[in-house]
Amino acid sequence: MQREVLRMVGINKSFPGVKALNDISLTVEEGEVLALIGENGAGKSTLMKILSGVYTMDSGEIYVSGQPVHIDSPLSATSIGISIIYQELNQMPNLSIAENIFMGREKASFKFLSNKAAMEREAEGLVKQVGLHVGVSTLIGSLSIAQRQMVEVAKALSMNAKIIIMDEPTSSLTDRENEILMDIIRGLRERGVSVVFISHKLNEIFQISDRITVLRDGKNVGTVRTSESDEQQLIEMMVGRSIAEIYPPPLGSKTEETVLQVENICTSLLKNVSFSLQKGEILGFSGLVGAGRTELMNAIFGVDRMSGGAIMVEGQKINVHCPNDAIDHGIGFVPEDRKLKGLIMGMTVRDNITLACLAMISKKNVINQKAEGGVATEYVQKLNIKTPGIEQTVQNLSGGNQQKVVVSKWLTTRPKILILDEPTRGIDVGAKKEIYTLMRQLTAQGMSIIMVSSELSEILGMSDRIIVMHDGTVKGELPGESATQQAIMQLILKDSSQQVQQKGVEE
Amino acid sequence: MKKEKPNTLPPEGALGDVGKGGGVRKRIVGSSTFGVAIILLALCIILTITTGDKFLSSENFLSVFRQFSFTAIMAIGVCLVIITGGIDLSLGSVYAFSGVMSGIAMHWWNLGTAGGLAVGALSGICFGFANGLFITKLQLPPFIATLGTMSIARGVAHGITGGYPISKLERGFKFIGQGYIAGIPAPIVLLVILAVITSFCLRKTILGRHIYAVGGNEEAARVSGVRVDRVKLFVYAFSGLMASIAGMATAARLGVAQSTAGDGMEMDAIAACIIGGASVTGGVGNILGPILGAAIMGVLKNGLVLLSISAYWQKAVMGAVIIIAVTADCMRNRKK
Numbered sequence: 001m002q003r004e005v006l007r008m009v010g011i012n013k014s015f016p017g018v019k020a021l022n023d024i025s026l027t028v029e030e031g032e033v034l035a036l037i038g039e040n041g042a043g044k045s046t047l048m049k050i051l052s053g054v055y056t057m058d059s060g061e062i063y064v065s066g067q068p069v070h071i072d073s074p075l076s077a078t079s080i081g082i083s084i085i086y087q088e089l090n091q092m093p094n095l096s097i098a099e100n101i102f103m104g105r106e107k108a109s110f111k112f113l114s115n116k117a118a119m120e121r122e123a124e125g126l127v128k129q130v131g132l133h134v135g136v137s138t139l140i141g142s143l144s145i146a147q148r149q150m151v152e153v154a155k156a157l158s159m160n161a162k163i164i165i166m167d168e169p170t171s172s173l174t175d176r177e178n179e180i181l182m183d184i185i186r187g188l189r190e191r192g193v194s195v196v197f198i199s200h201k202l203n204e205i206f207q208i209s210d211r212i213t214v215l216r217d218g219k220n221v222g223t224v225r226t227s228e229s230d231e232q233q234l235i236e237m238m239v240g241r242s243i244a245e246i247y248p249p250p251l252g253s254k255t256e257e258t259v260l261q262v263e264n265i266c267t268s269l270l271k272n273v274s275f276s277l278q279k280g281e282i283l284g285f286s287g288l289v290g291a292g293r294t295e296l297m298n299a300i301f302g303v304d305r306m307s308g309g310a311i312m313v314e315g316q317k318i319n320v321h322c323p324n325d326a327i328d329h330g331i332g333f334v335p336e337d338r339k340l341k342g343l344i345m346g347m348t349v350r351d352n353i354t355l356a357c358l359a360m361i362s363k364k365n366v367i368n369q370k371a372e373g374g375v376a377t378e379y380v381q382k383l384n385i386k387t388p389g390i391e392q393t394v395q396n397l398s399g400g401n402q403q404k405v406v407v408s409k410w411l412t413t414r415p416k417i418l419i420l421d422e423p424t425r426g427i428d429v430g431a432k433k434e435i436y437t438l439m440r441q442l443t444a445q446g447m448s449i450i451m452v453s454s455e456l457s458e459i460l461g462m463s464d465r466i467i468v469m470h471d472g473t474v475k476g477e478l479p480g481e482s483a484t485q486q487a488i489m490q491l492i493l494k495d496s497s498q499q500v501q502q503k504g505v506e507e
Numbered sequence: 508m509k510k511e512k513p514n515t516l517p518p519e520g521a522l523g524d525v526g527k528g529g530g531v532r533k534r535i536v537g538s539s540t541f542g543v544a545i546i547l548l549a550l551c552i553i554l555t556i557t558t559g560d561k562f563l564s565s566e567n568f569l570s571v572f573r574q575f576s577f578t579a580i581m582a583i584g585v586c587l588v589i590i591t592g593g594i595d596l597s598l599g600s601v602y603a604f605s606g607v608m609s610g611i612a613m614h615w616w617n618l619g620t621a622g623g624l625a626v627g628a629l630s631g632i633c634f635g636f637a638n639g640l641f642i643t644k645l646q647l648p649p650f651i652a653t654l655g656t657m658s659i660a661r662g663v664a665h666g667i668t669g670g671y672p673i674s675k676l677e678r679g680f681k682f683i684g685q686g687y688i689a690g691i692p693a694p695i696v697l698l699v700i701l702a703v704i705t706s707f708c709l710r711k712t713i714l715g716r717h718i719y720a721v722g723g724n725e726e727a728a729r730v731s732g733v734r735v736d737r738v739k740l741f742v743y744a745f746s747g748l749m750a751s752i753a754g755m756a757t758a759a760r761l762g763v764a765q766s767t768a769g770d771g772m773e774m775d776a777i778a779a780c781i782i783g784g785a786s787v788t789g790g791v792g793n794i795l796g797p798i799l800g801a802a803i804m805g806v807l808k809n810g811l812v813l814l815s816i817s818a819y820w821q822k823a824v825m826g827a828v829i830i831i832a833v834t835a836d837c838m839r840n841r842k843k
Contacts, residue, residue, distance in 0.1 A: 303730060327732045341730045344723035346790045355720060355731045358713045365712045409731065 284463030400431025575805025584749025592789025635747020684759025
């Protein structure tokens with residue numbers, strides 16, 4: 001029987017207009033990995049922010065190792081052994097590993113002189129514990145994201161954390177880095193540290209967690225033992241309804257007519273990439289993070305310059321120097337990072353939806369505001385965007401609805417070709433399914449879709465054809481209906497073993 | 508499922524009504540411009556009480572209005588730059604340079620009023636355009652680029668005039684600073700016309716929307732097909748043009764073009780934008796804000812004079828006002 005290390009009872013938290021948490025209770029046992037899952041807006045992050053002292057709760061009680069505690073600041077949370085590692089790491093890239101670990105609690109001689117040697121000595125031990133083999137005077141900025149996460153874990157250990165919260169730690173990791181993180185979490189569990197793990201990726205959760213707590217609409221809908229649960233059950237708990245199938249079946253809209261032909265595109269990262277896209281098909285691009293898929297899409301859309309190669313739309317060679325040229329030739333692009341490249345967060349839903357089609361609803365450069373409102377309203381209804389109104393700023397929408405706004409923006413330009421880069425990253429299951437259904441509808445209307453995705457199940461579930469990329473080149477093509485996870489991984493792996501050999505020779 | 512009946516959520520109040528009725532009132536009252544207007548009104552009331560009818564006399568009122576209209580014209584220009592997330596420090600120098608160039612055009616080159624105005628405006632546009640080129644093509648940070656041109660414009664103005672003021676300006680030219688149109692001083696009329704045109708462009712045209720988009724998220728704007736470089740070139744050129752108009756109007760008002768004019772005036776114009784609710788991080792702002800901001804500073808200066816407080820204290824009070832205004836705005840945003 002394991003000891004209980006954390007108990008949260010009857011937690012309530014309201015934000016203006018929203019009841020974010022409604023009477024939530026939760027327990028964490030010593031040395032276990034508890035996965036916390038739920039759709040976006042279910043309250044996972046809010047709950048963890050209360051636990052780590054970023055928010056204060058309206059009512060409720062928290063016990064750590066049986067003792068009632070009062071958490072009112074991040075400092076008080078760390079002092080009782082609760083550490084949180086955020087999705088977006090807040091580290092100082094210009095400082096060293098050791099300096100980051102001891103940020104805010106530097107060791108000092110004579111109370112004011114920074115004692116660098118003592119800090120580095122202690123940091124070295126910590127860094128080794130988490131399996132990071134880099135000198136502690138290395139600057140954070142030169143580390144990979146996985147390594148930076150290890151530093152965060154080391155920092156949590158240095159504060160004698162009993163409970164470490166990880167908020168979507170794997171969202172920006174490659175598969176290999178992911179493995180390392182899983183090993184670290186297993187290591188923590190063996191040391192008796194409890195980990196609360198927030199993630200959207202169910203396969204990871206099955207791989208690492210002991211128990212799973214599901215939140216929905218600010219309520220705890222149940223906790224299950226991982227070994228006694230399956231994906232179907234969890235999804236149903238999360239969305240509160242049964243989803244027989246996430247991926248709608250193909251509508252047989254693929255034709256043999258070539259819409260887009262890309263020949264020998266080269267950039268600093270891409271080497272002679274060629275492929276073609278048929279009318280009415282969904283072409284999936286698979287590969288590891290850094291394989292060059294996003295770079296390829298950026299080059300096609302004119303976001304990045306290409307150093308060689310040709311792009312042909314419906315048999316006509318086109319010159320793309322900037323996104324505008326691509327748009328003029330009927331290409332739309334939903335970028336990978338909607339906050340950085342997809343949306344203008346401070347602008348309204350209306351302004352974002354119509355940004356790419358202003359010329360169509362303007363006379364002599366003066367925007368017809370009535371037509372603009374009409375277009376925005378039309379897409380809000382068509383795509384079922386949940387917003388209080390078209391005048392709402394997009395930063396107040398949930399991830400899924402934000403993504404629908406980006407998609408709407410491109411649909412207003414009536415593109416022939418729509419490029420979707422990680423279309424469902426960070427959005428909940430319900431919204432995912434809506435996007436998939438929309439993709440099928442669009443192809444049925446004769447649109448062609450390129451989908452870049454790092455989620456293999458999505459690639460396999462949606463693509464008519466699959467192109468596998470690695471290291472800036474196309475490694476192979478698979479037909480959608482018969483492709484398997486193994487076949488894709490084989491194409492990637494075959495390459496990386498060659499690459500390792502090559503590297504060995506070079507060195 | 509949801510797809511089949513999209514009518515479950517949207518209809519009624521959710522969509523169409525926003526932007527009408529209660530929505531508008533809420534937006535106006537909640538906006539930072541409204542807050543600034545309240546501050547201005549409060550200031551006027553306090554001054555009316557403390558100085559008796561001196562402040563409220565139409566003579567004083569128009570003179571205050573005319574006084575700050577020069578700053579306000581510049582503020583309109585730099586406001587667009589600030590909305591795109593940039594800054595223009597060269598304003599004050601371009602203001603002097605344009606005034607001097609218009610004087611030279613009339614006095615040395617005998618080009619007449621129209622020639623003077625054209626040469627002055629062109630000088631402002633050229634400097635603004637140069638700022639834009641440095642920022643877009645050479646990728647210099649706006650602060651650095653305009654810091655450089657600030658010094659260049661001032662230096663050239665000093666250099667070509669040898670520091671001497673140019674005083675023989677055309678009568679027609681002087682009208683834009685000294686004249687009256689239907690009893691209202693010409694600079695005020697000029698300000699109102701420019702404000703209305705700029706505000707229209709900003710709110711109703713594609714260019715205006717693109718200006719906000721660039722300030723809100725430059726990268727997303729570029730990916731959405733906004734020609735970011737063109738937008739930036741425009742706003743800096745426009746800022747230069749506004750500075751030159753203000754510079755010429757001031758020269759016309761004083762009847763003399765000086766290379767020392769407008770020293771530090773860029774800070775007044777930028778402060779007017781900030782007090783008026785523009786955000787230095789970009790994406791936010793309107794045209795009424797900077798005008799009200801300039802008005803607050805103008806009224807305050809006038810009030811200090813009327814209350815016979817030494818002019819030496821003016822700057823300290825202005826600084827305090829900037830900090831108070833921005834703090835009030837931040838607090839209101841935080842409450843939201």
